[in-house]
Amino acid sequence: MKKRIIEFLGFFCLRVCVYLVLAVILFFLYDIGSKGGGAISWEFLSQAPRKGMTEGGIFPAIMGTFLVTVVTAIFAVPMGMFAAIYLNEYAKQTSLTRLIRLAIRNLSGVPSIVYGLFGVILFVNILKFGTSILSAGLTLGLLTLPWTITASEEALKTIPNSFREGALALGATKWQAIRTNVLPYALPGMLTGVVLGLARAAGETAPIMFTGAAFYLPMLPKSLGDQFMALPYHLYVMATQHHAISQVRPLAYGTALVLILLILLMNMAVFILRFRLRRVKKE
Amino acid sequence: MKKRNFLKLKESAIRTFFFTNGVLAIFILIGIFFFLLYTSIPAFKEIDIIEFLTGKNWDPTSPVKEEYGILSMIVSTFMVTLGALVIAVPLGIGVASYLSDVAHWKVRETIKPIIEILAGIPSVVIGFLGIVLFGPAIAKIFGVSHGLNAVNGSILLAIMSLPTIISISEDSLNAVPRAYSEASLALGASRWQNLIRVKIPAALSGIIAAVMLGMGRAIGETMTVLMATGNAPAFPKGFLSSIRTMTANIAIELGEVPYYTTHYYALFAIGLVLFIITFLVNLISDIILHKFQEREL
Numbered sequence: 001m002k003k004r005i006i007e008f009l010g011f012f013c014l015r016v017c018v019y020l021v022l023a024v025i026l027f028f029l030y031d032i033g034s035k036g037g038g039a040i041s042w043e044f045l046s047q048a049p050r051k052g053m054t055e056g057g058i059f060p061a062i063m064g065t066f067l068v069t070v071v072t073a074i075f076a077v078p079m080g081m082f083a084a085i086y087l088n089e090y091a092k093q094t095s096l097t098r099l100i101r102l103a104i105r106n107l108s109g110v111p112s113i114v115y116g117l118f119g120v121i122l123f124v125n126i127l128k129f130g131t132s133i134l135s136a137g138l139t140l141g142l143l144t145l146p147w148t149i150t151a152s153e154e155a156l157k158t159i160p161n162s163f164r165e166g167a168l169a170l171g172a173t174k175w176q177a178i179r180t181n182v183l184p185y186a187l188p189g190m191l192t193g194v195v196l197g198l199a200r201a202a203g204e205t206a207p208i209m210f211t212g213a214a215f216y217l218p219m220l221p222k223s224l225g226d227q228f229m230a231l232p233y234h235l236y237v238m239a240t241q242h243h244a245i246s247q248v249r250p251l252a253y254g255t256a257l258v259l260i261l262l263i264l265l266m267n268m269a270v271f272i273l274r275f276r277l278r279r280v281k282k283e
Numbered sequence: 284m285k286k287r288n289f290l291k292l293k294e295s296a297i298r299t300f301f302f303t304n305g306v307l308a309i310f311i312l313i314g315i316f317f318f319l320l321y322t323s324i325p326a327f328k329e330i331d332i333i334e335f336l337t338g339k340n341w342d343p344t345s346p347v348k349e350e351y352g353i354l355s356m357i358v359s360t361f362m363v364t365l366g367a368l369v370i371a372v373p374l375g376i377g378v379a380s381y382l383s384d385v386a387h388w389k390v391r392e393t394i395k396p397i398i399e400i401l402a403g404i405p406s407v408v409i410g411f412l413g414i415v416l417f418g419p420a421i422a423k424i425f426g427v428s429h430g431l432n433a434v435n436g437s438i439l440l441a442i443m444s445l446p447t448i449i450s451i452s453e454d455s456l457n458a459v460p461r462a463y464s465e466a467s468l469a470l471g472a473s474r475w476q477n478l479i480r481v482k483i484p485a486a487l488s489g490i491i492a493a494v495m496l497g498m499g500r501a502i503g504e505t506m507t508v509l510m511a512t513g514n515a516p517a518f519p520k521g522f523l524s525s526i527r528t529m530t531a532n533i534a535i536e537l538g539e540v541p542y543y544t545t546h547y548y549a550l551f552a553i554g555l556v557l558f559i560i561t562f563l564v565n566l567i568s569d570i571i572l573h574k575f576q577e578r579e580l
Contacts, residue, residue, distance in 0.1 A: 007475035011385050017377030018386075018394065021449075024442060025401045028412055079304055086301035096306075102569065103308040109496070109565035110315065110558065111503025113530050117554040120537070121318045142311060149308070173290060175297045203405025206505040206530070210537050232407040232506075239411045240510055249415070256408050263403050 029260075036257025039250045045258070048218035053238065054248055056218075058255055063220055064133075064228035065262070068212070069202045071137025071224070072144060076201075077194050079141075080148025084190070087149070088156040089164075089178050108146035113206040115143045120210050134224040136212035143207055144197045151193020155186045192270045199266040203259060205232040215241070231259045316562075319555040326351075326548035335552065339518050341532070343546040351549050353556065355518040359433070359526035362519055363508060364501045366437025367444060372494055374441070375448030376483075379490075382449070383456040384478050402446035406506040413439045413511030425523055431513035433522045439507045444497035451496060455489020456482055488571050495568030503561050505530040529557050 043057055050056035083104075091097040119139030129135040159182050167177035205213075214227040215237055221228045238252035239245070327335070330351045338352015378398075382391050413435050421430030459482050467481045468474070483490070513525025514535060527535075533550050540547045 003473045003476070007473045010475040010479070011381075014377045014381040014385055017374050018381050021374060021378055021401075021445060022394065022397060025397055028404065029400070031412065031416060032408070079307070082301050082304035083308065086305035090298055090301055091305065100305050100308055103312045105569055106562060106565050107308060107312055109499045109503070109561055110312075111505065111530060111561055113505040113533055114315065114319070114503070114554050114558050114561075117322075117533070117537075117551055118315045118318055121322055121551075122314075145311070146308070173294050175294055199403065200405075203403075203407070205405070205407045206534060209534060232405055235407050235411060236506065236510065239407075239414055252411065256411055259405060260408060263405070264400070267403065 032253060032256050032260060035250070036253040036255075039254030040257060044251075044254055049216065050218070053216060053242060053251070054244060058229075058231065058234060058251075058258065060218060060220055061229040061231045061234040061255070062258065062262075064213070065202055065231045065259075067221065067228060068133055068137045068140065068208065068230060069198055071133055072140040072201050073194075073198055075138055075141035076144045076148050076197070080145055080194065080197075081152050081190055083145075083149045084152030084156055085178065085183075088153050089174075089182065104146045104149055108150070111206075112143060112204055115139055116207040116210055118142070119207060124211055130225060131210070131212045131227055132225045133212055133221055133228050136208040136228070136230075137224075139207045139211045140201045140204060143204065144201045147197035147200065148194050151197060152186075152190040155189025155193060156182065158189060159186050188274050192274050195266055195270045195273075199263045202266070203232055203263055205230075205236055208233060209236075231255060231262070235259060316555075316558065319551055319558055323548060323552035323555045326545055326552045329545045330549065330552075335549075336556075341516050343536075343549060349545070351545075353529065353532075353553055355516070356527060356529045356532050356553070357556070359512075359519050360502055360528040360530070362433050362522070362526065363436040363440055363512065363528060364498055366433060366522060367440035367501045368494065368498060370438060370441035371444050371448055371497060375445050375493070375497070376452055376490060378445075378449050379452035379456055380478055380483070383453050384474065384482065398446055398449055401442070406443065406504060407510070409439050409443055410507040410510030413507060418511065427523055429513070431511055432524055433512060433519060433526050436508045436512035436526070436528075437522070439511055440501040440504055443504060443507060444500050447500060448493045448497040451493035452486070452490045455486040455493070458489065459485040488574060492568040492572035495564055495571065499561050499564040499568065502564065503530065503557065505534050509534050529553050533557075 045057055045062065046059050047057035048060050049058065087097070087100065091100070116139060119135055119142070123129045123135035123138050124131055129138075163181045163185065164177050167181040168174070172180070208230055212227055213230045213233040217227060217229050235252060235255045238248050238255060242248050335351055335353060336357075337354050338350060339354050340350040340352050341355065342350045382394065386394065414431070417435050417438055418430035421432070421435055422428065423430075425434070463481050463485055464477055467477045472480070508528045509531040512528065512531065514527045514531055515525035516527045516532070517524075519526045533553055536546070537550050540550060
């Protein structure tokens with residue numbers, strides 16, 4: 001009997017842990033949703049900030065985040081996929097392979113502000129890209145690279161070996177086998193992981209603070225060499241750096257909601273994409 | 284015959300191309316270390332390295348005597364990290380145990396995506412919530428003038444490291460061979476006894492690795508601590524005092540510092556210290572995790 005009571009109490013404690021964590025998450029979402037929802041309007045989404053950011057919208061920040069994510073994707077997605085193809089299809093169990101994997105795992109643990117410092121040295125100063133969309137996008141690209149590689153490799157792992165062996169047995173070269181029998185089936189999974197990584201990159205602040213994000217810039221960037229406004233940095237500014245913090249609080253909430261919605265939207269897009277590609281494959 | 288040679292050449296070219304992309308990861312990691320080191324060196328021409336690591340005062344813009352001691356930042360970083368672990372480890376292991384051993388699979392499949400949403404919330408949003416939600420609450424509960432202090436930072440970092448701790452702990456609990464549980468249950472253990480005395484000890488190395496990874500994230504986290512801990516550069520007196528971590532200090536000062544001054548180089552030196560600390564933490568967790576996986580195989 002005593003055993004039953006202890007078991008009941010123990011499981012009860014575990015339940016409390018779960019409820020607590022869920023409550024915190026749902027409360028976060030509720031708070032941002034309810035207070036940010038009021039700030040969002042067509043004007044908020046389509047106009048530039050006005051009057052020292054106390055009025056107007058966040059359009060330049062939305063576009064800035066979009067553009068920098070595109071640069072990140074162009075840089076990190078192909079490189080991540082190629083590296084994953086090497087690791088899963090070509091690499092043998094040598095110490096060099098183990099070293100590559102160790103480096104990838106360690107890269108994913110490097111603090112984001114350290115990537116920011118590296119971006120300042122390499123992209124802004126040595127390569128002379130200045131503080132720009134290009135520098136920030138490349139810095140974020142380095143940050144996402146380990147996630148992209150890991151996710152792409154997971155997708156490649158799910159393709160059974162018989163697919164490769166079938167092609168090889170018919171006389172295909174290794175690359176032909178990969179191109180015709182592995183990549184078409186692994187691509188949906190690879191894209192899924194890649195977009196999830198990009199969604200995380202879009203929310204990063206520390207790496208872009210010193211490589212290109214601008215405090216206040218009420219116009220759209222004209223080239224890759226321009227500075228830009230970004231949603232996460234804009235939220236940081238509105239929450240801590242603004243001279244009238246309580247006055248702009250609703251705008252800060254609105255920015256936070258847009259940022260979260262953007263990231264959730266990217267996640268949703270992934271699920272829809274995966275679903276549709278799967279259906280096409282079956283037909 | 285000619286075509287065959289061409290094919291061979293093409294194949295090896297493709298292989299080399301993919302290999303280059305793979306090897307790049309090593310070069311990036313070494314590159315980060317090398318560039319940080321290279322940019323830090325000028326700082327140590329002016330500053331004694333022992334003084335840098337053990338000095339309590341950080342006052343690089345003082346007109347009288349510039350001081351570059353980062354000990355209070357190191358202590359601050361470890362303080363919030365410790366606070367975060369105290370909260371996140373029991374909670375995370377509790378949730379992981381519930382998911383792996385108690386929950387019905389339908390419940391599990393609803394809870395896991397919700398926790399994944401948490402992993403997707405950007406750190407700047409968490410920091411913002413620290414200012415607007417936890418700050419006032421902490422000020423009220425502890426009767427202090429404002430709630431931007433180490434407690435606030437610890438709570439936020441705990442929330443941020445929960446997804447990592449939960450998912451890896453749950454994986455390692457699930458990886459415990461079924462025979463272990465079957466044996467203990469057959470001998471009359473309750474499911475609680477089975478969890479506490481058999482499964483958690485068997486999964487311990489995985490759980491420790493999960494905690495270390497969460498710790499690595501907490502040490503390197505910038506935006507939340509920058510926004511929610513008050514950023515007072517003094518030596519921390521306790522959990523209710525405002526603190527400034529290494530990451531926050533870089534974020535605050537790098538935007539204002541004149542380029543190529545000792546102060547500028549010193550900020551990169553802090554980055555180097557940060558890189559080395561997180562590298563070691565991640566390496567140790569990696570070694571633990573791998574020992575654990577090898578044993579399972």
